[in-house]
Amino acid sequence: MSHSPSHVKDGQLVPSTPSSPAETLRGNALSPNQVTEGASPLDTDWAPLRDVGIEVVTRDDAAYAQARKNYNTRVARYPAAIAFCASSEHVSVTYHFARQRQLAFRVRGGRHSYEELSLMDDGLIIDVSRLKQFKLLERDGEFHALVGAGMRQEDIYQRVGALGFVFPAGTAPTVGVSGVAQGGGIGMMSRAFGLTLDNIVSIQLVKPSGELAVVSESSQGLDGELFWALRGGGGGNFGIVTAYTFRLHRVPELTVFEMRWRYEQFIEVMRYWQKWAPETDRNLTCQLTFETRGTMDAGSNPMEVHAEGLYLGSPEALQHLLEPWARAVKPLEGYPRVERKSFCETTEFFASFDGPPHPYKTTGAFAYESLPEEALKTLVRFLDTAPSRQCSLWMQSFGGAFADKAPGDTAFFHRKARFILEFVGAWKTGSLVGAQCARWSQGLRDALLPHTHGTYVNFVDLSLSTPGTDKAHQKFLGMYYGDNVQRLRDIKTRVDPDNVFDFEQSIPLLTKAPEPAR
Numbered sequence: 001m002s003h004s005p006s007h008v009k010d011g012q013l014v015p016s017t018p019s020s021p022a023e024t025l026r027g028n029a030l031s032p033n034q035v036t037e038g039a040s041p042l043d044t045d046w047a048p049l050r051d052v053g054i055e056v057v058t059r060d061d062a063a064y065a066q067a068r069k070n071y072n073t074r075v076a077r078y079p080a081a082i083a084f085c086a087s088s089e090h091v092s093v094t095y096h097f098a099r100q101r102q103l104a105f106r107v108r109g110g111r112h113s114y115e116e117l118s119l120m121d122d123g124l125i126i127d128v129s130r131l132k133q134f135k136l137l138e139r140d141g142e143f144h145a146l147v148g149a150g151m152r153q154e155d156i157y158q159r160v161g162a163l164g165f166v167f168p169a170g171t172a173p174t175v176g177v178s179g180v181a182q183g184g185g186i187g188m189m190s191r192a193f194g195l196t197l198d199n200i201v202s203i204q205l206v207k208p209s210g211e212l213a214v215v216s217e218s219s220q221g222l223d224g225e226l227f228w229a230l231r232g233g234g235g236g237n238f239g240i241v242t243a244y245t246f247r248l249h250r251v252p253e254l255t256v257f258e259m260r261w262r263y264e265q266f267i268e269v270m271r272y273w274q275k276w277a278p279e280t281d282r283n284l285t286c287q288l289t290f291e292t293r294g295t296m297d298a299g300s301n302p303m304e305v306h307a308e309g310l311y312l313g314s315p316e317a318l319q320h321l322l323e324p325w326a327r328a329v330k331p332l333e334g335y336p337r338v339e340r341k342s343f344c345e346t347t348e349f350f351a352s353f354d355g356p357p358h359p360y361k362t363t364g365a366f367a368y369e370s371l372p373e374e375a376l377k378t379l380v381r382f383l384d385t386a387p388s389r390q391c392s393l394w395m396q397s398f399g400g401a402f403a404d405k406a407p408g409d410t411a412f413f414h415r416k417a418r419f420i421l422e423f424v425g426a427w428k429t430g431s432l433v434g435a436q437c438a439r440w441s442q443g444l445r446d447a448l449l450p451h452t453h454g455t456y457v458n459f460v461d462l463s464l465s466t467p468g469t470d471k472a473h474q475k476f477l478g479m480y481y482g483d484n485v486q487r488l489r490d491i492k493t494r495v496d497p498d499n500v501f502d503f504e505q506s507i508p509l510l511t512k513a514p515e516p517a518r
C-alpha cells in the first residue's frame, strides 16, 4: 500500500485524494451527529485498523512497555492502545475510527511533553512518529523542507545539514518536531532566524472535522486563523498535524563558544549577561546553565556556571564579541573557547540536555526585564538549597529575530521577553528526593513571579491548573498565551465546536453568549 500522505504542487503541500480501503473506514468528514455510542478503548476490536496496515499495540503485547513509555518517567500512564500511524491516511483513518466509537484519545509525536500530555490512561494514543517523509522543495528562489510530523529534531538536522542548509529548532536531538513547532521552538538560532514556528510555510493536518487539509501563509478565513493558532497554540488543540513545510536557511560559517566561571561569580555573570545577551549581534544566541549544590545528594559537587552559544560567523568575530564580557567577569582559565563547526556538529555540541528518560518536574518563566538584585539573591538561595544536583537553572537570550514579530502576529505571545528561564527539577531514577525536587522547581518559579511574565506552553506545567475549576479561569491560559487567549478560544470554538481535542490544559471553548430574551 502506498503511504504517500500528500503530494507537492507548486512547492506547497497538498493532501492526497482519498483511496480505499481506508476510505471505507474514513468516509466523509464527520459531523457530531454521526458519532455513535460504542465500546470503551479497553474492549475495542482494533482489527479494522490492523486490516489497513496500522500497527496497534495493546496491553497484552510484548511491545507495550516500550510503546507506552515517554521521556519523563515521573508520570506513568497506561493507555488501552497505541496506534502507530505510518501515513497521513493512517492518521485520518484512526481519527475517524476513534470518533465513530467515541474513544478518548491523545496525539503523540516525539514523546517529550513535560507532563506526558501525549499519553492518557485507558485511551487510544494516535502516534505519528512513523511519519518520517522528507523532501527538499524549491519555490520562488527559496528552499523549503517538507517534513513528516514524526521527525525528531535530529532527523531534520541530519537531512538539511547534508544538503548544506540549517534549520532553527531546539537543542535536544530526540524531541519531536510535532510538539516543538506548535508551541514555539526555542534554540540556538532563535536570535538569527526566530522560533521554529516562524519558519513554517504550511501545515498539513487532520482537522477536528476529520478533513485532511493544508493551511498555509496564504490561507484565508478560518483556515488562515487556524494557521495562526497552530503557530504557538501548543500541540493537541487544533487537530492532528501530519506534516510541515519549513523555510530553510544557508549560513556560510558557524562558530560555537563555551565559557565557565566559579559558582561564586554567579551574580556577576548574571548582571552582565542579562543586559548584554539580548542586545548583542543577532547572529549570536547564548545560553547559561547554573548547576546546584544538591543538599540531599552524597559527595561534593564542584559547582560551575556555564555559558555556551552559537554564532553565525567567524571565530575571530565571535572572540571580539565575547571579549568585553570575559574582561568584565573573568572566566576560568582557558575560557572562552571558540571553535568553527559544521551545522550538524553544532547540534551535537548543544545536545547535552537529552540524556536517557528520567524523572523530572520542570517549569519555566519569561523575563521581560533584567532581574533586579533581589531576584538574583532569590536565585542564589534556591541554587544553594536544591535537593539534588540533577536540579539546575537554564536561561537563553532572546531579542533579535525572536522579537521581529509582534505578540499577536502568531499565537506565540511572549515576543517581548529578553530571555527565558527554565527551572529543572530533576532527580535520579529511584532517588527518594523526587517530591522535594518538584517543590524546588515550583517554589523557584513562584518566588520569581513578581519579576517574570508567564511561561512557555512547551514547558507545560499542570501545577498551573486548579482541579475542579473552569479551565477558562485557570492560570495556565494567561501564562502561556497572554493577550492571545481570546483569539485562540474563538478559533478553538469555530474549528473544534465539540471540543474533541480536550485534555488537561487544552484551550477552552468560548462560553455561549446567552440567548436573547423573548
Ligand SMILES: Cc1cc2nc3c(=O)[nH]c(=O)nc-3n(C[C@H](O)[C@H](O)[C@H](O)COP(=O)(O)OP(=O)(O)OC[C@H]3O[C@@H](n4cnc5c(N)ncnc54)[C@H](O)[C@@H]3O)c2cc1C
Pocket: 071, 106, 107, 108, 109, 110, 111, 112, 113, 114, 116, 117, 118, 128, 149, 169, 170, 171, 172, 174, 175, 176, 177, 178, 179, 180, 183, 184, 185, 186, 187, 234, 235, 236, 237, 239, 240, 241, 242, 353, 354, 355, 458, 459
Ligand atoms: C529533554 C528536553 C529538551 C527540550 N529542549 C527544548 C528546546 O531546546 N527548545 C524548545 O523549544 N523546547 C524544548 N523542549 C520542550 C519541547 O518543545 C516540548 O516538550 C514539546 O512539546 C515536545 O514535543 P514532542 O512531539 O516531542 O512531544 P509529545 O509528548 O509527543 O507531544 C507534546 C504535545 O504535542 C501534542 N502533539 C504531538 N504530536 C502532535 C501532532 N502531530 N499533532 C497535534 N498535536 C501533537 C501532544 O498531544 C502533546 O500535547 C524540550 C523538552 C525536553 C523533554
